Amino acid sequence: MGLINSILTWVMKKRIHQMELFMKYPHEVQDELFKKLIYSARYTEFGLQYDFSSIQTYEQFRERVPVHTYEKIFPFIERLMRGEQNILWPTEIKWFSKSSGTTNARSKFIPVSQEALEDCHFKGGKDLISIYVNNYPDTTLFDGKGLAVGGSHQLNDFDPSASSYYGDVSAVIMQNLPQWAQFIRTPSLETALMGNWEEKIEKLARETARDNVTNIAGVPTWTILLIQKIVELEGKNNILEVWPNLEAFFHGAVSFTPYRNLFKSLIPSDRMRYWEIYNASEGFFGIQDQRDSEEMLLMLDYGIFYEFIPVSELDNENPRAVPLGEVQLNTNYAMLISTNAGLWRYSIGDTIKFTSLAPYRIRISGRTKHFINAFGEELIVENADAAIARACDQTGAIIENFTAAPIYLDHGKKGGHEWLIEFKVKPSSLEQFTYILDKTLREINSDYDAKRTHDLALIEPRVHCVEEGTFYNWMKNRGKLGGQNKVPRLSNSREYVEDILKMMAEVER
Template structure:
């Protein structure tokens, strides 16, 4: 009976997805009108004449594309001055702390009741509906879900103001019946990372774990710890383990390690795109990891073509104007009070019926020191293929340019931590280089005859080095991520200095 009821509920979740798939543009138009209706009652709406906006072109003309720095003065009015109706017309009780990958200090992203319920939770239901539509035989809901999220803390930004990773905010506000199926809150939200790993490991060893939920890099640390401590393969420990709902970073570099750690033909991996600012995408089917853009989540989407990313007054395109195969930076307006906000992620559509996409990187995570325009998606795919061919396994990596000087020409320096090193490092380097050429014509052109860009320079780090560096920066666990690419040497030099490896 539980199976029948739950599967019927999952089917209803999928039915709601079909509605916006069938009417994508009408759904987005309705969302924009809803957002403007609430925005008119705010300080921000008054300053930008929301009451005179009658069309998308009006909206784009009157409201600038914004960054976090642009919104900071409005956030200060909410946090410090306790002003109401600043960005949204209902109270902001929660702030998601988001350090991203290029900021040293935390950003505080407002989370309203509407964005929590109608974006994050609603899209969680969409995730279940899409997964169950591909796997009607699913039974993960009969056991426990091991959740590895962030931590919560009452922050000094305001009296009784709750802040934390978005995963912590979501978990804190879940219905009681849902909490019963997940890692206990008292463990999952522990602020101390080492203590959390220990307690999660102790809990998970004796539980009927059927699903995993978290960021691939940090979940891998936990699963290895559990496997080593029990001396068992995970399918032996958790006989009903079925699925890993993952997001936050690309799964491509981690897939081999997970398949080795969980050698089970019935194990499934389901990708999500859930950020502090909203829940935007979920894997559409079991045939590929392309994600469906979620359109009924009180988020109005716009897209910046490549040439507009760094302009002072960039020109966006709407959903109806996007083209398959082109790179876009995501711009969002939400019921959390973000207006035409550049989230920093880049995507590429693979279909417009329905709207399917894949994440390709970050607007600030790229290398273009020599005109090569290398993005994270290129790097992840090339790294995965180099590992496949040389039978290596990479734990983490980051790369940055080596600039021209009297000693050498330009190149890319790659800091790589291997779980299993390739037998022939020169072969690994050659394959990595060749794959980057295949994936990126600009990189290939700059590599021609080694004129402006030489062979990759690979520096192998000992296992655990990236973890030590993240711990040194107080950024372990949660949604913190190792930056994959940088157009300067800030991160690479920081790692080498922290590990006392810089010559």
């Protein structure tokens, strides 16, 4: 183990004791943070509008400040983007993270304060390494470099003074990293922040193939494309022939379950470790803290105050949120955040379940708008990922991507679900794959099962095996290559499925 690796490993492990404090006193940490946020923003325009100065308790905050979707808070953000300040947060906002906007055709711009960078995003990155090192004290992570597959940024063209920027959250973070962090990462900042994804992946591949890469951080979809490109350019059988010391992939943004087998085929090593994180444009929320686990520790001291709305109440006119101390195990919650960048009671669109209350550990279960409930089946992304994974395991398939949508009732015909799946390795039998997919969904989702019983409301799923490259080309057509962009897994409308089918038909002609 090298000297630098030994020093950095020791430094990173010191943070564990601070984490143990919020694990032991979670409610006290969140209560103190809540008061600090309210106090800091009391003289902002938002704080004056809701009289933050007189808020003494969480109950007052909940009653006084409404839940905000992006559409509701956008008028404030738009003014920030045009150069106004002290609107949502007292310190200057110079950066905005541009969301992929998968729940909306319009991109979303999330304010990023200096406090959010330092106390949330950077802290999350350091804590990820601290937790990993604590689990694997013999790691040689720092003997090589970390590869970050990120997005790009640009000048904010909404601001006449041209003094602010927006871009993928990964690009915002990389541009602002301290020098010591730049030293242990690859590729060069110039390459990492390139805008044209197709040119970028070629240059990424050529530049990083010569480095001693020990770890990768990124979205599974785009990381796979990069690994495949490097293997192709280098004429190798797998990536370990290029990076023999590769030991960890830190992944987030989409469920890793459907991609696990594909990664194992590209990285054939029992030593390879896959570590999940929960970060987004709005903040850094969770980190896997145990080996061989699918749970993440909810990070409670990142300048984020959490609330949770039971998904069963989302259709109510005034759904009631609960604080951390009132959550229950295995209940599907929509997550609300109030942050040190000025998001107040903001619904990020994700749904989570608590798997532990001491400490608070979570699993991402889906999106508030990414589900299929056309017939009362309440199919969520978590269900889809589990069923796809089992069908792959039992038929020898490996997938690249998928999406699904309802088949609506028509002229006496029963409804169903239509799946478009791109396979890296096709199943031994598509009919068997479909059967296992359907059977698994029935086992893990009682609402789906009830509608499928005797084909009562749903017939067996219709599964299309689409050509390799279909989803890449579709995302390219939408201007959604690279960065934090991801294929929407489920939709309650047929918008995405019809768009892909139309594209496929045009190619065939």
